[in-house]
Amino acid sequence: MELLEAHASAPGKVILFGEHAVVYGEPSLSLAVARRTRVSGETVGSQFTVNGFPLNPEFHAYIERAIRLHWDAVPLRLQTESEIPSGSGIGSSAALSVAINAVLLRLKRQAMPPVADVASAAFETEFATQGAASPNDTTVSTAGGGVLMSPRRLEGAEVEFLWRIQRGEREWNAHRVRIPRLPLVVGNTGMKGKTSEQVAKVRRFVEHSAFARDAIRDIGRLTLQGAEALRVGDLRRVGDLMNRNHGLLHTLGVDTPRLEQLVEAARKAPGTLGAKLTGAGGGGCMIALTEQPEECRRRLEQAGAMAFSVEASPEGLRFEQER
Numbered sequence: 001m002e003l004l005e006a007h008a009s010a011p012g013k014v015i016l017f018g019e020h021a022v023v024y025g026e027p028s029l030s031l032a033v034a035r036r037t038r039v040s041g042e043t044v045g046s047q048f049t050v051n052g053f054p055l056n057p058e059f060h061a062y063i064e065r066a067i068r069l070h071w072d073a074v075p076l077r078l079q080t081e082s083e084i085p086s087g088s089g090i091g092s093s094a095a096l097s098v099a100i101n102a103v104l105l106r107l108k109r110q111a112m113p114p115v116a117d118v119a120s121a122a123f124e125t126e127f128a129t130q131g132a133a134s135p136n137d138t139t140v141s142t143a144g145g146g147v148l149m150s151p152r153r154l155e156g157a158e159v160e161f162l163w164r165i166q167r168g169e170r171e172w173n174a175h176r177v178r179i180p181r182l183p184l185v186v187g188n189t190g191m192k193g194k195t196s197e198q199v200a201k202v203r204r205f206v207e208h209s210a211f212a213r214d215a216i217r218d219i220g221r222l223t224l225q226g227a228e229a230l231r232v233g234d235l236r237r238v239g240d241l242m243n244r245n246h247g248l249l250h251t252l253g254v255d256t257p258r259l260e261q262l263v264e265a266a267r268k269a270p271g272t273l274g275a276k277l278t279g280a281g282g283g284g285c286m287i288a289l290t291e292q293p294e295e296c297r298r299r300l301e302q303a304g305a306m307a308f309s310v311e312a313s314p315e316g317l318r319f320e321q322e323r
């Protein structure tokens, strides 16, 4: 019997180390978080609709792009629902790209698509929509848990190779890494940073400055040190490396005065081990690693942020029940 509807959900993420540098093939380390975006699709429409409205590239850029790239059949009636604040570096666009492509591939193939195919389709969607991107966010959202991206395939008992994604001369190898329970608090500036603009800004800097290229390489090195510190459970060192990563992101010009205030407020809170901006910057969110999450959250709120603790999500892409 032909399958007429599909439902999928995918989590958001926080980048612990390596944003921006991962666009240039350097390592990054991220963690999926327990806030999800859900997409349902039915092949019953006479025109494409999203939440009851006609599909509009202005408001539904990622969905429209996914359809253009990965769908060639009848119009779909789509519903979306998200627990992830948009445009804030917590991976809302990646989660949406994963969930919509999962629905499209499920309906198109009439069979469960391999997760690596969904990850790849979601990356293409993000890349085409943003003009530049690494497969980091879409990979983490597909795989769930802790994910280490690396320009080379890593061997060893502490990493499990997931899949490889290539584009042009670059390749990113995705690995599952076990991450200890991390008490993380997110502070949201409430200002939306546009990922494409921040990525373009860093690109201009990298093209013209050896100083910026050094910062990118330093972030890559520090990410691998962070992965090792996490593996041995040395959270003090993890915090210290987060502080250093933030300094390098500041150098790259993606920090803002508001993010800086929140990072400072978090660092002053008792129990904080480290704090940095997370995601593309230019607004959006910062994260703090802390032994006292409640206190850190309170301080961030006092500093004017919307703040919340995040739980890791071991689960990535999930196909929801088909009725």
Ligand code: PMV
Pocket (backbone or CB within 6 Å): 018, 019, 020, 021, 022, 023, 088, 089, 090, 091, 092, 093, 132, 133, 134, 135, 136, 137, 195, 199, 278, 279, 280, 281, 284
């Ligand atoms: O702000 P977000 O969640 O879209 O994160 C972007 C991460 C970057 O490294 C800046 C870009 C990318 O595609 O990897």
